[in-house]
Amino acid sequence: QVQxxxxxxxxxxxxxxxxxxxxxxxxxxxxxxxxxxxxxxGKEREFVAAISRSGGNTYYADSVLGRFTISRDNAKNTVYxxxxxxxxxxxxxxxxxxxxxxxxTITRQYDYxxxxxxxxxxx
Numbered sequence: 001q002v003q004x005x006x007x008x009x010x011x012x013x014x015x016x017x018x019x020x021x022x023x024x025x026x027x028x029x030x031x032x033x034x035x036x037x038x039x040x041x042g043k044e045r046e047f048v049a050a051i052s053r054s055g056g057n058t059y060y061a062d063s064v065l066g067r068f069t070i071s072r073d074n075a076k077n078t079v080y081x082x083x084x085x086x087x088x089x090x091x092x093x094x095x096x097x098x099x100x101x102x103x104x105t106i107t108r109q110y111d112y113x114x115x116x117x118x119x120x121x122x123x
Contacts, residue, residue, distance in 0.1 A: 002026050002098050002112040009094060009117030012086055016121070020081040022096030022114055029077040030054070033102050035110060036070060036081045038092035038119075045095070047105040049081060059103045063089070086121045093118050 003025040012018050022034070035050040049060045049070040058070050069082040079096055094117050097110035104110065 004114035006117040032098040
């Protein structure tokens with residue numbers, strides 16, 4: 001089993017940057033592909049970015065492509081989401097998730113989830 005804990009959320013102005021972190025428990029972190037999702041009030045949880053087990057492959061939602069970067073450090077059991085050029089529409093609770101299969105974009109395909117971290121972008 002994997003436990004995930006997100007951190008790094010907060011309040012930022014439009015155009016600003018934040019880096020989210022997701023720390024995983026256990027010694028099998030590199031067995032899991034990782035993803036970031038987000039959920040805005042009144043909306044469904046949506047895919048943001050995913051990274052393969054080795055970190056060699058990544059995939060992004062069109063809405064964040066070119067602004068967000070997902071990365072991982074398997075030695076530290078941590079996955080990151082660097083968010084630049086933030087927009088009001090990026091306001092949401094951000095969740096990291098783990099799956100055993102690969103780069104996936106659908107929530108039900110992920111086995112483990114963190115508790116989420118709030119990101120608020122203000123004008």
